[in-house]
Amino acid sequence: MVVTCLLTLTVLHTLNAALTLRWMLHAWRTPAELETTSFPEPDGEPRLSFSLLVPARHEEQVLPHTVGTLLGADHPDFEVVVITGDDDPGTTALAARLAADNPERVRHVIDRHPEKNKPRALNTALDTCRGEVIGVFDAEDVVHPRLLSHVDHALRTRSADVVQGGVQLMNHADSWYALCNCLEYFFWFRSRLHVHARQGFIPLGGNTVFIRAALLREAGGWDGDCLAEDCELGVRLSSRGVRVVVGYHPALVTREETPGTLRALVRQRTRWNQGFLQVLRKGEWRRLATVRQRVLARYVLATPFFQAFTALCMPMVFVTALMDGIPLAAALFAWLPALLMVAMTLFECAGLHDFGREYGRTVRPIQHLTLWWGLPLYSVVLAAAAFRAVWRECRGRNDWELTAHTGAHLHAPDPPVGRPEGHEGS
Numbered sequence: 001m002v003v004t005c006l007l008t009l010t011v012l013h014t015l016n017a018a019l020t021l022r023w024m025l026h027a028w029r030t031p032a033e034l035e036t037t038s039f040p041e042p043d044g045e046p047r048l049s050f051s052l053l054v055p056a057r058h059e060e061q062v063l064p065h066t067v068g069t070l071l072g073a074d075h076p077d078f079e080v081v082v083i084t085g086d087d088d089p090g091t092t093a094l095a096a097r098l099a100a101d102n103p104e105r106v107r108h109v110i111d112r113h114p115e116k117n118k119p120r121a122l123n124t125a126l127d128t129c130r131g132e133v134i135g136v137f138d139a140e141d142v143v144h145p146r147l148l149s150h151v152d153h154a155l156r157t158r159s160a161d162v163v164q165g166g167v168q169l170m171n172h173a174d175s176w177y178a179l180c181n182c183l184e185y186f187f188w189f190r191s192r193l194h195v196h197a198r199q200g201f202i203p204l205g206g207n208t209v210f211i212r213a214a215l216l217r218e219a220g221g222w223d224g225d226c227l228a229e230d231c232e233l234g235v236r237l238s239s240r241g242v243r244v245v246v247g248y249h250p251a252l253v254t255r256e257e258t259p260g261t262l263r264a265l266v267r268q269r270t271r272w273n274q275g276f277l278q279v280l281r282k283g284e285w286r287r288l289a290t291v292r293q294r295v296l297a298r299y300v301l302a303t304p305f306f307q308a309f310t311a312l313c314m315p316m317v318f319v320t321a322l323m324d325g326i327p328l329a330a331a332l333f334a335w336l337p338a339l340l341m342v343a344m345t346l347f348e349c350a351g352l353h354d355f356g357r358e359y360g361r362t363v364r365p366i367q368h369l370t371l372w373w374g375l376p377l378y379s380v381v382l383a384a385a386a387f388r389a390v391w392r393e394c395r396g397r398n399d400w401e402l403t404a405h406t407g408a409h410l411h412a413p414d415p416p417v418g419r420p421e422g423h424e425g426s
Contacts (some may be wrong), residue, residue, distance in 0.1 A: 228275020
């Protein structure tokens, strides 16, 4: 019985780790595959209009810089809509000044919902938007000036209903968990989201996402009660069969910062995990067209359960494998997930090298060494957040835990303004 349980758990963990590794490396399978992940080069004839929504809550430190980068866009037809809460006088006053200083481009909308969160703020502004395309950015984002031109071209030439751009955390050198968090984003937007887009099921990112306004209004906007409104909208749109295009180029990604403390990271991941569980329970994914899509959706949305289960069982598997009376073959097989973790760490080190090269960031040998102990510890942190999300969901707690931003990523070099070189998709 013990051996059977050991082998069963090992097989499950091995399959989970192998699938994760495959998705991490999808974009690098061939040079041609890497090329297809990028935005096509614009034709120089932008035709669409954009409304760029920026919900901001207690974001006085970073909001002016974000609005400034958006105003630097080279696209001829866009507006920036800053949304603040009526209970946040500091950010509200700042947003009003930004709108007064740039009346032709910036508008200020006040969210008067008694319960404040990001999706309700976005819905408040949706009906006021003038653009044909709705874009969403966070208040701390650094946005490339040519991004809108690339998105405009992708929407028109690739018959897209939604375009998901890349997002990258930049302050990798701030702490061991910041290093791991930056690489997690690197692989997620560089590779994994492309897999989901091709499968016809994609949990959208929280920003740098662009949706045709008519489609978004027809779908009813964002779910105001969901803690992962981006994922929920992605699932709902996927179930309608919309075409989502993911574009990634290092020069065009939106730059952000990691949470400032480990506690803030756990709270942020708790919110995302609980949001995934809410979407799983809501059941919109059952409307997906194929069995393959539904299986993929169920697996992705149940990730918090898998993370918590893995953290609980893997130590037991390794301890059991060392017990007397366990056949040698079974004991050796039980260590297979550990070998995959080693392989994953090697690829993370390679990813760190690419991250430093593509973003002009200094990567020191000590940071490669940090990954060898940091990644297992980071997995424990993610598992703790998953446990906390399951606990909160069972308790019926769904209050929004806000992540504070300090502008740590603003010390990174600004993205180049000129034409991005290389990796041009078709």
